[in-house]
Amino acid sequence: EAQVTQNPRYLITVTGKKLTVTCSQNMNHEYMSWYRQDPGLGLRQIYYSMNVEVTDKGDVPEGYKVSRKEKRNFPLILESPSPNQTSLYFCASSFLAGEKDTQYFGPGTRLTVL
Amino acid sequence: GQSLEQPSEVTAVEGAIVQINCTYQTSGFYGLSWYQQHDGGAPTFLSYNALDGLEETGRFSSFLSRSDSYGYLLLQELQMKDSASYFCAEGAGSYQLTFGKGTKLSVIP
Numbered sequence: 001e002a003q004v005t006q007n008p009r010y011l012i013t014v015t016g017k018k019l020t021v022t023c024s025q026n027m028n029h030e031y032m033s034w035y036r037q038d039p040g041l042g043l044r045q046i047y048y049s050m051n052v053e054v055t056d057k058g059d060v061p062e063g064y065k066v067s068r069k070e071k072r073n074f075p076l077i078l079e080s081p082s083p084n085q086t087s088l089y090f091c092a093s094s095f096l097a098g099e100k101d102t103q104y105f106g107p108g109t110r111l112t113v114l
Numbered sequence: 115g116q117s118l119e120q121p122s123e124v125t126a127v128e129g130a131i132v133q134i135n136c137t138y139q140t141s142g143f144y145g146l147s148w149y150q151q152h153d154g155g156a157p158t159f160l161s162y163n164a165l166d167g168l169e170e171t172g173r174f175s176s177f178l179s180r181s182d183s184y185g186y187l188l189l190q191e192l193q194m195k196d197s198a199s200y201f202c203a204e205g206a207g208s209y210q211l212t213f214g215k216g217t218k219l220s221v222i223p
Binding site (some may be wrong): 033035040041042043044045048058059090093102103104105106107108 | 122155156157210211213214215
């Protein structure tokens with residue numbers, strides 16, 4: 001089954017404790033992206049990657065890191081989480097320059113930073 | 115930068131037709147996408163317009179006018195399960211994708 005998976009789905013942590021949210025896709029997509037969703041603000045892009053070892057900042061990259069060592073995986077790293085990073089996070093993937101610009105989203109990770 | 119404006123809430127009756135508008139201001143424009151998101155769920159792709167005109171997919175249609183920087187999503191024969199948030203988004207899938215803040219559609223009996 002074609003899908004984007006994220007882990008963990010739910011996480012409660014404390015300020016300053018490094019964490020990683022994993023994202024994996026099995027569709028051989030070149031493009032992967034991370035978004036955060038906050039009430040009243042919609043989805044905002046954090047980072048995106050157009051292929052292995054190619055990443056770029058989105059609209060709200062501060063406080064986040066990413067890596068793309070393999071095509072299928074795109075982990076999101078919070079080196080020192082803060083309460084303002086409490087949010088719902090989505091990973092997404094798509095083919096590059098597809099006829100239909102369809103992004104496939106993972107199920108989301110709800111993060112709470114105390 | 116990009117910005118997209120859409121109404122925050124819309125209410126419509128089951129069986130009716132509803133139109134959700136989206137206006138955009140962008141420094142570069144690739145196309146307009148529409149996504150549906152049910153409460154607690156992930157966004158799912160509905161439609162994409164790269165060129166002016168209407169795209170139809172079953173009960174859903176999407177329209178784009180580049181000259182007016184405007185698009186809309188049209189939902190026909192509304193069903194209760196269509197109650198969800200709908201987002202317009204600008205950009206190609208392989209570039210920076212900017213989303214509007216979403217329109218919460220409530221379908222009432």
